Amino acid sequence: GQQVMQIPQYQHVQEGEDFTTYCNSSTTLSNIQWYKQRPGGHPVFLIQLVKSGEVKKQKRLTFQFGEAKKNSSLHITATQTTDVGTYFCAGQTSQGAQKLVFGQGTRLTINP
Amino acid sequence: GAVVSQHPSRVICKSGTSVKIECRSLDFQATTMFWYRQFPKQSLMLMATSNEGSKATYEQGVEKDKFLINHASLTLSTLTVTSAHPEDSSFYICSALSRTGGIWDIQYFGAGTRLSVL
DSSP: OOOEEEEOSEEEEETTOOEEEEEEESSOOSEEEEEEEOTTSOEEEEEEEOSTTOEEEETTEEEEEOTTSSEEEEEESSOOGGGOEEEEEEEEOSTTTTOOEEOOOEEEEEEO | OOOEEEEOSEEEEOTTOOEEEEEEESSSOOSEEEEEEEOTTSOEEEEEEEETTSOOEEOTTOOTTTEEEEEEETTEEEEEEOSOOGGGOEEEEEEEEEOOSSSSOEEEEOOOEEEEEO
16 A cells, blocks of 8 residues: 655754655655644644645745655754654545555654 | 644543544534544554545554444544553544645644543
8 A cells, every 4th residue: 555654763953953854655646745743742734735846935944845746855944942843744645535644754853 | 724623632441431532623614534543653543534424434454343433514523432442542633624725635633632541
């Protein structure tokens, strides 16, 4: 079945450093979504990417969707302590209707 | 974003009892809701897709008689863990599909229910 791999599993950075998490799907995606889950919390929707090669920015966060629509990345510039949490990518395929297949998540911790 | 309410947030029960978890979309109608299970420090695993007015669709390996899903209205889906055992202890999260007007809709998540079975 469809699999979504996400790396790295963990990332620890100094505050102010950049952070990137990568997502790779075994199949072509119709769209990919990114969520953030704070410790003890629930996933919160960040963004959806639909178009091949799409790049979207939200302040210090930059999201990319690959040309082949099989991979994606989230880059955070100059991390802050509020960025702490686990970032999940989740992919949808046209065959999967509205189901999301989640990556394993990247847990970001930050040294202030 | 859209608001999804999940209740209760935490439940502790004895082995053999049944537990009902509610998921409500507060400011939108959701014909489709999803139920996930999350183990500590792991990703979300989809258990089932809940469709208003019809039977839920369960993922492979999920016992439908164990995890009863009812989606009786456009704003409410319930998950009942029947005859709960310690191995059912987990974090259960629901999500509701919100129509964005585009081709692909967005899932908004409830706050989750932490179930502990003694």
